[in-house]
Amino acid sequence: MGADRWRLQVVHRTAFHYGGPVRSSYNEARMTPENTTRQTTLRSRVEIEPAATVHAYRDYWGSTVTAFDLHGPHTELVVTATSVVEVGPEPHAGDVAGWDDLRDPDLVDRFGEMLRPTPLTAIDPPVVRAARAAVADAAPGEAGRRVCAFVHQHMEYLSGSTNVKTNAMQAWTKGKGVCQDISHVSVGLMRALGLPARYVSGYLHPRPDAAIGEPVKGESHAWVEWWDGGWSGYDPTNMVEIGTRHVTLGRGRDYRDVPPLKGIFSGPRSEGNAVVVEVTRL
The missing domain is CATH 2.60.40.2250 (Immunoglobulin-like)
Incomplete structure (x- = not known):
């Protein structure tokens, strides 16, 4: 291997x-x-x-x-x-789309389900404006990463601070949550900025230097993907690329699609x- x-x-x-x-x-x-x-x-x-x-x-x-x-x-x-x-590792997304491409009516229709907010991912306008300022003039691919960094800077990972019914704004207001919450906020902001985004459910091996054959306590994990000409993934909870430690189960609009x-x-x-x-x- x-x-x-x-x-x-x-x-x-x-x-x-x-x-x-x-x-x-x-x-x-x-x-x-x-x-x-x-x-x-x-x-x-x-x-x-x-x-x-x-x-x-x-x-x-x-x-x-x-x-x-x-x-x-x-x-x-x-x-x-x-x-x-x-x-x-995550393969390269392929052709890189610009913001004009993402505003094309056919593309908006194609990714409609990944552009609309859901009850778990809806974000209030003041937070969207702050995220837009953090993204500045970045191209869509870089904008996805900047949104992840923006959320990571403002939210603390704290196990047990929320539950599966907590929505993005409730977690954002608390300033803390688990990977599900951090992913919901990230997905919600990307969609609000016009970037098709989806929620990913899976597992994460917690140790980058894992020894072969050593069982390690893990947990269900969540991260995000956005479309910028192809689907690109990122783990906003840990601020790492999707790679050899991530196992994907499924994708959807939010947690409710992939429990x-x-x-x-x-x-x-x-x-x-x-x-x-x-x-x-x-």
């Missing part, structure tokens, strides 16, 4: 506990890494306890979905996704869940 590509094993385990027997549940897991020029998924499986009826499909955004439902009484649900993936696991159930209230992500460089 060359230095420009890593082989990573990711084990993502989520366990739900209920106050009593749950009669039925319907769920969707988006835990299967994609295949692209940057990333090759060598093996991937999603295991469910108790055993469930499973149906896999590709959703509107291109994510692989493992849909499953259970109809027998159960007090616990455990979903374990295990994948082995080869990842490399790792979601569902509904009939029965007593959930007593909470425990999530463990373990990443190993092979």
